[in-house]
Amino acid sequence: MTTYREKYDALMAGMGALGKAIPGPMGGFAQLHKAAGADGALDGKTKELIALGIAVTVRCEGCIVCHVQDSLTAGATREEIQEVLGVAVLMGGGPSVVYACEALEALDELAPADAGAALS
Numbered sequence: 001m002t003t004y005r006e007k008y009d010a011l012m013a014g015m016g017a018l019g020k021a022i023p024g025p026m027g028g029f030a031q032l033h034k035a036a037g038a039d040g041a042l043d044g045k046t047k048e049l050i051a052l053g054i055a056v057t058v059r060c061e062g063c064i065v066c067h068v069q070d071s072l073t074a075g076a077t078r079e080e081i082q083e084v085l086g087v088a089v090l091m092g093g094g095p096s097v098v099y100a101c102e103a104l105e106a107l108d109e110l111a112p113a114d115a116g117a118a119l120s
Contacts (some may be wrong), residue, residue: 004106053084056099057092063098068106078089081107093094 002010025104037047048071055063071081085100092099 004065004068004109007062008069008110011062011066014060017103027117044107045071048074049076049080049084049104052103053091056088056103057096059092059095061099063109064103065106065110068103069110072107072111079105092108 004115014016015026019030037044037051042050048067052064052067052071055067068081071084082104088103091101
């Protein structure tokens with residue numbers, strides 16, 4: 001089994017390679033990601049948590065690992081991420097339960113041992 005850290009690193013490498021192969025679309029995607037995640041009426045952490053909930057409901061494993069990591073980097077706590085998983089299960093039903101389990105596994109692997117505290 002590949003670890004979530006390995007999946008995250010492989011996805012980042014793949015996105016880098018894709019950026020070299022198709023710089024226009026990937027540059028646009030990067031700009032969209034930056035603009036959509038910027039602080040506004042909602043802060044960046046909240047937006048990352050929303051993205052994680054959506055990733056679970058649309059069943060995108062790569063999106064899940066990225067948004068678990070990005071939520072942690074933005075300062076989300078384990079408890080905040082777990083609550084997001086509960087809302088995703090509400091909105092996505094049974095299939096979201098399966099992917100919420102994956103997100104929890106990613107959180108367990110990617111977060112430090114004291115993950116109850118926010119990471120900054």
